[in-house]
Amino acid sequence: MSDIVPTSLIDAVLERRGWQKVEAGDRASLWAKPEAAGSPEMYVPHGLRQGGFEWADIARRVAEVAGVTATAIETEIEMGRYDVVRVRVPETRGGTVPLEAGSTLVAATRGMLRAAATTARRPQQRIKSYSKLGDEVVRSARLAHTERGSMIFPVLLLLDEPPEDKTEPLDGFDTITPESDQRRVTRTLAEALSLYNRTVIQKAVEPKAVDMGPLIAAGGSREMFRQVQHVLRDPELGVLDVGFAWAAVEQPRGQAVERVGISSDAIDLVDRTVQLLSKMEPRPRSIVTGPIYTISHATDGPVHIAIQTAGLNGHLQKVELTVSADRRSDLHKWMDAGITVTASGRIQTQPGMPARLLDVDGPVPLDETIFQGE
Numbered sequence: 001m002s003d004i005v006p007t008s009l010i011d012a013v014l015e016r017r018g019w020q021k022v023e024a025g026d027r028a029s030l031w032a033k034p035e036a037a038g039s040p041e042m043y044v045p046h047g048l049r050q051g052g053f054e055w056a057d058i059a060r061r062v063a064e065v066a067g068v069t070a071t072a073i074e075t076e077i078e079m080g081r082y083d084v085v086r087v088r089v090p091e092t093r094g095g096t097v098p099l100e101a102g103s104t105l106v107a108a109t110r111g112m113l114r115a116a117a118t119t120a121r122r123p124q125q126r127i128k129s130y131s132k133l134g135d136e137v138v139r140s141a142r143l144a145h146t147e148r149g150s151m152i153f154p155v156l157l158l159l160d161e162p163p164e165d166k167t168e169p170l171d172g173f174d175t176i177t178p179e180s181d182q183r184r185v186t187r188t189l190a191e192a193l194s195l196y197n198r199t200v201i202q203k204a205v206e207p208k209a210v211d212m213g214p215l216i217a218a219g220g221s222r223e224m225f226r227q228v229q230h231v232l233r234d235p236e237l238g239v240l241d242v243g244f245a246w247a248a249v250e251q252p253r254g255q256a257v258e259r260v261g262i263s264s265d266a267i268d269l270v271d272r273t274v275q276l277l278s279k280m281e282p283r284p285r286s287i288v289t290g291p292i293y294t295i296s297h298a299t300d301g302p303v304h305i306a307i308q309t310a311g312l313n314g315h316l317q318k319v320e321l322t323v324s325a326d327r328r329s330d331l332h333k334w335m336d337a338g339i340t341v342t343a344s345g346r347i348q349t350q351p352g353m354p355a356r357l358l359d360v361d362g363p364v365p366l367d368e369t370i371f372q373g374e
Helices: 007-016 053-066 070-078 099-119 132-139 181-201 209-218 222-233 264-279 325-337
Strands: 020-024 028-032 041-045 082-088 152-158 173-175 239-245 259-263 286-297 303-310 316-323 340-348 355-365
Touching: 007 020, 007 028, 007 053, 007 070, 041 053, 053 070, 082 099, 082 181, 099 132, 099 152, 099 181, 099 222, 132 181, 152 181, 181 209, 181 222, 181 239, 181 259, 181 264, 209 264, 209 286, 209 340, 222 239, 222 259, 222 264, 259 264, 286 316, 286 325, 286 355, 303 325, 316 325, 316 340, 325 355
Parallel strands: 316 355
Antiparallel strands: 020 028, 028 041, 082 152, 082 239, 173 286, 239 259, 286 303, 286 340, 303 316, 340 355
């Protein structure tokens, strides 16, 4: 029997494709795309059965408007709950790769994900003990079929359903849905590699200890970059080429990373980074990194925000901090865009109360924390 496709998944793919829900009914919803030629409309049944006639018809109609194949739309719906990390072998002989090189690439990918799953919960330059909860996310990842062309190994992470929010919004209090555990891992890996690539590799900047703060805040660690070393030193690979595809059910907010490439020409810089992260003394102040997901304030008073980050027990939680009123506009802009922010300070915890960050430095968008030691 064919599977029933969740209505939320169909809705997410249609919204990503620019369709708008015009009317919601008990058994079907009316969708339209006014800006497309002919202003197409269609009814989409709730509980659509994958592989059935209605499934094929809707995929065909969406594909015609988008200018792609119906198969592409069907695949997009099927993969709508998965984040995908694609690692690529740049060149193959006869569509194959030496077993040793393929094994290195898959093992390094797992190692990078495992490091990201730990630093997504608590940024740290050297991982002494991997997060058990982070390891659960990595264990749930699946390795899919390789893709044609340059050999690609897709790693799939199935996103949890977002928690249902039954609370009524209060005046002066804005909130968004927190990201899932799986998305936080994927985002941490993507942002750490992208920040490092842009600020060190592409600029050929000799990394210095003073410059490591933003990289650590983004989730970079010695263990993550040791895996980059393994890939770059393999003579059959010579490049780390990682692509990211983001699940439709949890739309990436802000500028999502799509691809990061680091070649073996940069191996000396990577070696130096690993050495620095191995020898540096850890920073005494705590680093909080994540999206803002609540903002509250009085008319003229300070702004109270909560950042989704990790607690001391490894569970994702909110950390509250207070910011001056003159930053209210920026904070709302960052939350609405889903921009990852970072702040540092002293963590204060009390039983039964959310953690608070005191003596705050920040928050600032993670993307603006560039390396200064050039």
